Amino acid sequence: MAALTKDRNTPQRLGEVHNHPVAASSVIFAGSIVVLDSSGNAEAGSTATGLKAVGRADQHVDNGAGSAGDKAIDVRKGTFLFANDGSIDRTDIEATAYIVDDQTVANTDDTGSRSAAGKIVDVDVDGVWVKFD
Structure with missing residues (x-):
C-alpha cells in the first residue's frame, strides 16, 4: 500500500x-x-x-x-471485581494480578505457572478490582 x-x-x-x-x-x-x-x-x-x-x-x-x-x-474490557486468593492487599495496587482460575486472582505468577490478568487498581473486602486494557 x-x-x-x-x-x-x-x-x-x-x-x-x-x-x-x-x-x-x-x-x-x-x-x-x-x-x-x-x-x-x-x-x-x-x-x-x-x-x-x-x-x-x-x-x-x-x-x-x-x-x-x-x-x-x-x-x-474495563475494570472488574474478582475474588482474591488471599495474597493480594492494598500494597499490590498498580501491580499485576495473575490468573488462578476464571474468577480468582493472585499477586504472583506462582514461579512462572500463571498468566497475567491485568493491573490491580483497588482491593477491598469484596475482592480485587482488575483493569483489562
Missing part, C-alpha cells in the same frame, strides 16, 4: 467489547475472566502459562461439544 494522497474515512472501534471465537470443548461463564489461547481462541481463565487475558465474559457460551470457532463470545 502507498501513503495517502487524499482524505480517508478510517473505520473506528470503541474498544470496549470484542468478539472472539471460543476454543474447542470450552465452556465460558458470564462474568468470568476470559483469555486467548496460543491459537487466539477464547477460553475461561485458568492456571496456565502463555494465556492472554482479554477481559470479562459478557455472556455464557457453551462450546463443550464444538470445534474451535463453532461459537463466539463477547468480551468486555
Whole structure:
C-alpha cells in the first residue's frame, strides 16, 4: 500500500467489547475472566502459562461439544471485581494480578505457572478490582 494522497474515512472501534471465537470443548461463564489461547481462541481463565487475558465474559457460551470457532463470545474490557486468593492487599495496587482460575486472582505468577490478568487498581473486602486494557 502507498501513503495517502487524499482524505480517508478510517473505520473506528470503541474498544470496549470484542468478539472472539471460543476454543474447542470450552465452556465460558458470564462474568468470568476470559483469555486467548496460543491459537487466539477464547477460553475461561485458568492456571496456565502463555494465556492472554482479554477481559470479562459478557455472556455464557457453551462450546463443550464444538470445534474451535463453532461459537463466539463477547468480551468486555474495563475494570472488574474478582475474588482474591488471599495474597493480594492494598500494597499490590498498580501491580499485576495473575490468573488462578476464571474468577480468582493472585499477586504472583506462582514461579512462572500463571498468566497475567491485568493491573490491580483497588482491593477491598469484596475482592480485587482488575483493569483489562
